[in-house]
Amino acid sequence: MARVPIEEGFFRIPDDPGEPPRLLGSRCPTCGEVFFPRRFVCAQCLHEGTDDVELSTRGRLWTWTYSHVPMFGKVDASVPGYGVGQIDLPEGPRVQSILLGGPDDFEIGMEMEIDLEVLRENTDGDEVVIYRFRPVAGAEGSA
Amino acid sequence: MRRGLRFEGVAVAGIGMIRFGMMKDRPAVHLARDAGLLALHDAGMTLADIDEAFVAYITPGSMLGVKAMKELGLTGLPVNHTENASATGLVAFRDAAWAVASGRADVAMAIGFDKFTDMVGGGGGGSARDRIDAPILPAAYFALWAQRRMHERGTSVETFAKIAAKNWNYGAACPTAHRQTDHVVTAEEVLASRPVADPLTTMMCCPPDDGAACVILAREDLVRSRQPGRRIVRPLASALQSESYSRGHTFVGPVVGPSTMTSDTARECYEAAGIGPEDVHVAYCHDAFVNEELEYYELLGFCAEGEGDRLVADGETGPGGRIPFNTDGGLIARGHPGGPTGLAQIHECVQQLRGDATGRQVEGARVALAHLVGGGSVCTVNLLDAVD
Ligand SMILES: [Zn+2]
Numbered sequence: 001m002a003r004v005p006i007e008e009g010f011f012r013i014p015d016d017p018g019e020p021p022r023l024l025g026s027r028c029p030t031c032g033e034v035f036f037p038r039r040f041v042c043a044q045c046l047h048e049g050t051d052d053v054e055l056s057t058r059g060r061l062w063t064w065t066y067s068h069v070p071m072f073g074k075v076d077a078s079v080p081g082y083g084v085g086q087i088d089l090p091e092g093p094r095v096q097s098i099l100l101g102g103p104d105d106f107e108i109g110m111e112m113e114i115d116l117e118v119l120r121e122n123t124d125g126d127e128v129v130i131y132r133f134r135p136v137a138g139a140e141g142s143a
Numbered sequence: 144m145r146r147g148l149r150f151e152g153v154a155v156a157g158i159g160m161i162r163f164g165m166m167k168d169r170p171a172v173h174l175a176r177d178a179g180l181l182a183l184h185d186a187g188m189t190l191a192d193i194d195e196a197f198v199a200y201i202t203p204g205s206m207l208g209v210k211a212m213k214e215l216g217l218t219g220l221p222v223n224h225t226e227n228a229s230a231t232g233l234v235a236f237r238d239a240a241w242a243v244a245s246g247r248a249d250v251a252m253a254i255g256f257d258k259f260t261d262m263v264g265g266g267g268g269g270s271a272r273d274r275i276d277a278p279i280l281p282a283a284y285f286a287l288w289a290q291r292r293m294h295e296r297g298t299s300v301e302t303f304a305k306i307a308a309k310n311w312n313y314g315a316a317c318p319t320a321h322r323q324t325d326h327v328v329t330a331e332e333v334l335a336s337r338p339v340a341d342p343l344t345t346m347m348c349c350p351p352d353d354g355a356a357c358v359i360l361a362r363e364d365l366v367r368s369r370q371p372g373r374r375i376v377r378p379l380a381s382a383l384q385s386e387s388y389s390r391g392h393t394f395v396g397p398v399v400g401p402s403t404m405t406s407d408t409a410r411e412c413y414e415a416a417g418i419g420p421e422d423v424h425v426a427y428c429h430d431a432f433v434n435e436e437l438e439y440y441e442l443l444g445f446c447a448e449g450e451g452d453r454l455v456a457d458g459e460t461g462p463g464g465r466i467p468f469n470t471d472g473g474l475i476a477r478g479h480p481g482g483p484t485g486l487a488q489i490h491e492c493v494q495q496l497r498g499d500a501t502g503r504q505v506e507g508a509r510v511a512l513a514h515l516v517g518g519g520s521v522c523t524v525n526l527l528d529a530v531d
């Protein structure tokens with residue numbers, strides 16, 4: 001059974017199931033700013049043409065919330081709610097993502113890592129996956 | 144060169160809106176018709192007097208703007224379609240004011256309508272989450288901002304609840320507000336309502352609703368000659384921005400921000416008008432989620448950064464305060480159908496500046512400010528004044 005992304009061009013799925021996925025970004029060759037997802041025109045200096053980069057698998061939680069309403073982004077109607085957060089990656093981009101974990105698991109400033117979640121099986125029998133972030137085991141928040 | 148617009152020689156000729164609410168069985172174009180007719184009657188006009196129309200709606204519908212205008216008559220007037228997410232109605236107002244100020248129209252209509260009841264149905268289904276750019280609940284997005292505020296400034300949820308209670312209680316005094324309670328809402332009641340996205344509860348969030356609103360703008364000399372003895376309300380200045388890039392921008396998912404967009408847009412508008420926040424008597428902002436209103440006290444310049452909490456504690460943004468905010472209940476109580484929201488803000492600005500806001504009148508109000516942000520994202524700030 002293969003794993004396929006729900007949408008091409010946003011993240012790479014490693015062959016080794018034990019390895020985390022990698023978000024696909026762009027670096028401006030002129031000003032050095034890094035973006036997620038990939039883009040052609042630099043948003044900072046308007047240079048045309050960027051270099052492909054893969055982004056770090058860990059970052060810091062800038063902010064988060066826990067949504068109690070069964071709507072948008074919820075995978076399973078039996079799940080009581082879901083976390084939403086923004087993660088600052090060391091290269092610069094801030095990534096908004098659904099979070100894996102319970103309502104008491106998150107704290108601003110804590111270290112987060114990327115993971116894959118299986119959404120469903122497609123007609124070819126492949127697992128359709130999307131990226132999520134979860135707290136690194138034992139991580140604590142900081143100012 | 145980017146700067147705010149200063150309007151010269153433009154005045155409000157008429158306003159009209161229907162009370163927002165759930166109107167499942169009424170077509171959107173009929174909501175628009177009723178708001179449009181109210182504005183025409185207020186102006187003492189028919190559609191034959193309107194040179195150009197700006198139709199504001201978010202819910203997609205091919206030809207919907209022209210069809211809505213046909214409910215008011217078929218006069219051959221040019222019809223423009225405006226969409227800018229939550230800011231749509233204010234942008235139509237700005238465009239109509241600009242049309243008159245530029246001389247291309249003597250009389251211009253901005254008319255907005257939307258029906259949330261036509262949009263709901265999917266949401267929790269598979270389609271939304273099967274995209275990277277899936278929408279998260281709007282409340283969750285603004286809750287992210289609220290959490291950051293609490294972390295950086297020590298803001299308490301009680302402060303958020305106090306603002307929400309103020310807006311609920313203002314709504315009860317406004318006949319066109321969606322939510323009208325039969326009792327005084329307290330911060331405790333707001334806090335005890337159902338959690339939506341921490342720290343926001345249902346009573347801290349705008350309701351889903353339908354509605355329509357309309358504003359007619361005309362050359363000031365025309366309004367003076369047609370409406371002798373009535374206090375003249377004028378659009379003074381307007382600014383509109385989309386985002387400037389800064390580190391921390393999120394490109395995937397819903398976006399409204401960064402917060403500096405509001406302060407930058409406000410500065411442009413104040414500069415164009417030649418006045419400052421100290422000259423404004425009443426203000427309207429995008430309080431779709433209550434923590435936003437707290438931020439906008441600061442970002443619109445009504446207090447220094449970090450002092451919004453004190454403004455709430457002192458009651459400065461409620462009845463009798465230094466700068467009352469959202470006297471029609473705001474998006475939280477008056478409602479937020481989308482396209483008509485900004486025009487409902489102008490409807491209330493005009494009532495306040497005319498001195499007609501019974502039960503919620505800000506004494507001596509001569510200058511009003513209307514602000515909205517919209518997803519994507521955009522921000523608009525508009526100033527109006529009253530002259531005898
Ligand atoms: Zn660059």
